[in-house]
Amino acid sequence: MKKLLMATAATALMAGTAYADDVKLGILLGFTGPLESIAPDMASGAKLAIDQVNASGKFLDGQTVSAVQGDTGCIDASLAVSSAERLITSDGVKGIVGGMCSGETGAVLQNAAIPNGIVMISPSATSPALSTVEDNGLFFRTSPSDARQGQVMADILNDRGIKEVAITYTNNDYGKGLADSVASAFTESGGTVTMNASHEDGKADYSAEVGALASAGGEVLIIVGYIDQGGAGIINGALDSGAFDTFMFPDGMVSETLEANFAASTEGSFGQVPSAQGDGPAKFAEIGKAAGFDPTGTFAPESYDAAALILLAMQAAGSTDPAVYKEKVMDVANAPGEEILPGELDKALQILKDGGDIDYVGASAVELIGPGESAGTYREIEMKDGKMVEVGFR
């Protein structure tokens, strides 16, 4: 509620300060709903990119950019579509950073972005289904597809010598997509999945699910869910009944809440979250902290990159028309050209203005492949002595 109020207030403020010679960028995220705890940092990431572009003064001959926020509710497709409609038709945004969750992103893309011809770059929608969707070249994402994450998870399991796993997933596009992708990757590499069953979020009692999972057995329980929702209930149930002591946490579960509440009780559990190697993250952490938000928050770097990519593509095309600049998104994201790290947007704008070429690396080591999605590096984490520690990159 509080966040919703803040978001609305912020939107009102933004709308108030807008003026004629001003390019609007929509930030369409789940400020309410199951991922409401990570949305504010993501929005701050995207705004940071906008602020840096404004500060440079080189964007399209001195035009300024302002952000307009919209709420998707993460699991509420109708709310997401109406917010997107509002951003596009009444606020007149030229591009959208969002949506946040996979199901809602697909709905917005089909019902608002494609009909109106608006470019969407999602920082966090990871469902494999979005790779094959017919998007008229309007949809990109700075996060990797879960087809890739499933492969990474199978590799982690194999490297740890685990032969049998049980999977429970949250019953939506994200949960089902990732659960199926890890199940097929793991089975192909010779492992056994004893059970692959869904759980509903926000339920009163998870003993039925835990009972069934325990009966199926397995060395590790993979929880493809949300830490703010059913995921926590499943961990509690499994720990209480002694069904499982070791868990695997994919990106939706890895957060500060997980570390604070469960790091001590799930010793030896592991997981992974999309994150980049190289200089990008460190630089982003520095400028993010200075800007006053948590730059290590899940998908905050991807959000910064999504906003930056839209603005750089506009600069490269010399136009804010989505039909024109959509062609440039892949060009600015990938080689050849000068590598651009976070905080160097000023330099990038200058190069593009002079007709040069850039290779945007950014905070999450952006490398767009195939249908315009990130190739994806993952940070592997493990619970050690009551702390969540980084054990490597994949």
Next chain:
Amino acid sequence: MDFLNAIVALSNYVLIPGIAYGSQLALGALGVTLVYGILRFSNFAHGDTMAFGAMITVLVTWWLQSLGVSLGPLPTALLALPFGILGCVLLLLATDRVVYRFYREKKAKPVILVIVSMGVMFIMNGIVRLIIGPDDQRFLDGERFLISARDFKEMTGLAEGLAIKSTQVITLITAIIVVALLFWFLNRTRAGKSMRAYSDNEDLALLSGVNPERVVMLTWVIVAALATVAGVLYGLDKSFKPFTYFQLLLPIFASAIVGGLGNPLGAIAGGFVIAFSEVTITYAWKKVLGYLMPDSLAPDGLVQLLSTDYKFAVSFVILLIVLLFKPTGLFKGQSV
């Protein structure tokens, strides 16, 4: 040995969680059934009444914890429970004074009161979120387990563990005490008898000199106490999150209706029927059968009647069957 393992596995994953969840549902359903029996409407605000009572208890628990007060192995929340009940009683009496009394005096139809209670539900929903926020809150302290799965395995040498959480035992004991008190009150005291008389036949009760406002007030006080106890027990056993209390409303209503709306005994039976149907019908019997059957016959599959996706459907199918064949519920309640 295998036989023992099978029993332990079944208790650990079915019996014990089922009994604890059943007690929580039964306490909730008792509140719903009392309102239906005496005030004659389905109170949709009940889930959020539970959340409100539990919220006050959580806040007082935090305050007590900050003062360093504790009950040793027992959760401090038990000490804070009376404050929670008091807060909830005040809220319900105020709601009755401001909202329900107006409609009662107008002799509004039950269906109008149902809609009104939905309005009250959204308001309570908002109050709870404004005060404590929408997030998960933890307020459990003291010993978490009476016996943990690992200890049990070491003690008995069995392959299967049996975990009994202290909150599960507290839930069961409190539920028994509360139900005993309630039945004693309804059957043995003058006030309780006047409530039952009012429920059976309003006009006759009025003629016999029963004061209706007093009966209504008593009902709300009891409902507040039941709701708070149910809410706190649920919060201790799982976690306190306003949204899940709203979600609890469905199984609670299913329990009350299966048992027979307006019948307290039915509410308790209904609570356990719903809880066990959710847990048992979707249970995968592979492990238990694996212990019981000789190796050659041990099942490869999960031996699951229905996938857990359908666990909510199960309670509602039971609800439909009961309503089709016994519209008054398992125990003779009022037909809906």
